[in-house]
Structures are given as C-alpha cells and as structure tokens.
Amino acid sequence: MSCTDDSCAVVTRRERWREELVKLTPRMLWGSLASVYRRCGHPGCHCATGEKHGPVFYLSRREAGRTRMVYVPTELRDEAEAGVEAFRRYRELGIEIAEANARALGLGRQRRR
Numbered sequence: 001m002s003c004t005d006d007s008c009a010v011v012t013r014r015e016r017w018r019e020e021l022v023k024l025t026p027r028m029l030w031g032s033l034a035s036v037y038r039r040c041g042h043p044g045c046h047c048a049t050g051e052k053h054g055p056v057f058y059l060s061r062r063e064a065g066r067t068r069m070v071y072v073p074t075e076l077r078d079e080a081e082a083g084v085e086a087f088r089r090y091r092e093l094g095i096e097i098a099e100a101n102a103r104a105l106g107l108g109r110q111r112r113r
C-alpha cells in the first residue's frame, strides 16, 4: 500500500496488531519457565554430595499472593518457553494498543504535579 495519510497509517497499524494477536493467542502461556534441581534424599546417591537431579521444568506464577508451579514435561519445554514469550509480547501489545486508544480519544496530554 502507498497510503501515507495519518488515518490510513492508524488502520494498517491496527491491522498489524490484529494479525500479531491472532498468532500469539493460541500459543501464549502464563508464568515464567523455572528449572528446578533437586536432591532425592537417598544418602548413597550422587546427589547427596555432588550434582543434583534435574532439571525439571515448571511454569511458575504468582496467583493471589502465592506461587503456583505447573509441571512442564521436558518434551514440552521449548513450547512452554515460546508460550511464555508469546504472553510477554501479548501484554506488551496490549499496552501499546491501549496507549494508541487513549491518544485517539485525545487523552495523550499529561498533567505534571
């Protein structure tokens, strides 16, 4: 498109946001990916003195003031990481869109105090 006027730019920007949201929403996952290493508790095990078992992966998030850990099987680790990144981007886009909406309503001017 060769449109350069302002309203047209807004339309294409909103179109791009929509396209990106359509790609993000089916993948996004809530939380951050945590790698956990553990000692199993058997006194004779190598982990008692040396290298711990793991990593085991979890999606970790704060919910109503408590940390919730959701187990992620190793084979889904990459997908979980991509999901976390997708949700991060989704939130970022949400702020960008909300700011543009505020500007469109003429709410851009700030009062300093």
Ligand SMILES: [Zn+2]
Binding pocket: 039, 040, 041, 042, 045, 046, 047, 048, 053
């Ligand atoms: Zn062990």
